[in-house]
Amino acid sequence: MTPMRPDMDSDLVLELPTDIRSIEGAVDYVMSRCQACTEHARRLNLNFRVGLTEALANAMLYGNGRDPSKHVLVEVVVRGGMLRATIRDQGVGFDPTRVPDPTLPENITRPCGRGLFLMRSLLDEVSFNDLGNEVTLVLRLDSGGAFEGGAQA
Amino acid sequence: MSFQVSKHDGVTLVEVEGQLIVGNRQELKQQVLEQLEGGDRKFVIDFAETGYIDSSGLGVLVSLSKKIREQGGELRLSSLNEDLRTLFELTKLDTLFRISDDKAQALEGF
Numbered sequence: 001m002t003p004m005r006p007d008m009d010s011d012l013v014l015e016l017p018t019d020i021r022s023i024e025g026a027v028d029y030v031m032s033r034c035q036a037c038t039e040h041a042r043r044l045n046l047n048f049r050v051g052l053t054e055a056l057a058n059a060m061l062y063g064n065g066r067d068p069s070k071h072v073l074v075e076v077v078v079r080g081g082m083l084r085a086t087i088r089d090q091g092v093g094f095d096p097t098r099v100p101d102p103t104l105p106e107n108i109t110r111p112c113g114r115g116l117f118l119m120r121s122l123l124d125e126v127s128f129n130d131l132g133n134e135v136t137l138v139l140r141l142d143s144g145g146a147f148e149g150g151a152q153a
Numbered sequence: 154m155s156f157q158v159s160k161h162d163g164v165t166l167v168e169v170e171g172q173l174i175v176g177n178r179q180e181l182k183q184q185v186l187e188q189l190e191g192g193d194r195k196f197v198i199d200f201a202e203t204g205y206i207d208s209s210g211l212g213v214l215v216s217l218s219k220k221i222r223e224q225g226g227e228l229r230l231s232s233l234n235e236d237l238r239t240l241f242e243l244t245k246l247d248t249l250f251r252i253s254d255d256k257a258q259a260l261e262g263f
Binding site: 022023046053057110112115118121 | 172174175176177205207208209211213215216219236239240243244245246248249
C-alpha cells in the first residue's frame with residue numbers, strides 16, 4: 001500500500017476509511033472547518049462540495065476498489081485567495097485522459113462517468129499526479145473563475 | 154436521506170429529503186424499482202428538500218428513467234433548486250428529463 005504522508009503545511013488533514021457512507025459526513029466536516037467556505041458559502045456549497053464529494057467517491061470506488069483496509073487522505077489548504085484540496089487514494093491510479101465526455105449523445109444515458117466531468121466543470125483547476133491516484137482541486141475565492149452556477153458569494 | 158412515497162391518480166410521487174449521493178443512492182433505486190415491479194409506470198421524484206445530488210445520484214436517476222421507459226412508463230422530476238438545475242444543465246441531463254417547478258405542476262401534467 002502507498003504510505004500516507006500528509007503535507008504538514010496543510011490547514012486540514014483527514015484520513016478516511018474506504019466507506020462511501022463516510023463521504024457526506026467528511027465533506028460536511030471540511031466545509032464546517034473552512035472559514036473561507038463560510039465567507040463564500042453559497043458559491044462553495046455547490047462548486048467545492050460537489051467537487052470534493054466526487055473526488056472522494058472516485059478514490060474509494062475506483063482508486064481503492066472499495067477495499068476497507070485502504071484509506072483516503074484529504075488535505076485542504078487556503079492560501080493566497082485560493083482553496084486547494086488534495087485527495088489521494090492507495091490504488092494503482094488511472095489515466096484521466098481516457099474518461100469519455102458524458103455529455104455526448106452516445107454517453108448521455110450512461111449511468112456513470114460524470115464525476116470527473118463535474119469536477120472539471122465546477123473547479124478552476126483539476127490536476128492529477130503521474131500515477132493517477134492523487135487529484136488536486138483548486139478553487140479561486142476572489143473571482144468567479146470556475147462555473148458559478150448562479151450562486152453568488 | 155429519507156423519502157416518502159405516495160400515490161396521486163396513478164402517479165407515484167417520491168419526495169426525497171436530504172442529499173442524494175453515492176452513500177445512499179441504492180435506497181432510492183430499490184424503492185422505485187419495487188414500485189415499478191408492482192405495476193406503477195408514472196413516477197415523479199421531488200427534490201424540494203434536497204440540497205445537492207452527486208454524479209452517482211444523477212446516475213441512479215438516469216438508470217431508473219431507462220428502466221421505467223423500458224416498461225412503457227416515464228420518470229419526471231420536480232422542485233430542483235438553483236444548484237441542482239446547474240448540475241442538470243452542466244451534464245445536459247435537463248434534456249433527458251421533464252423537469253417541473255414543483256410537485257403539483259408535475260402531477261397535474263402527467
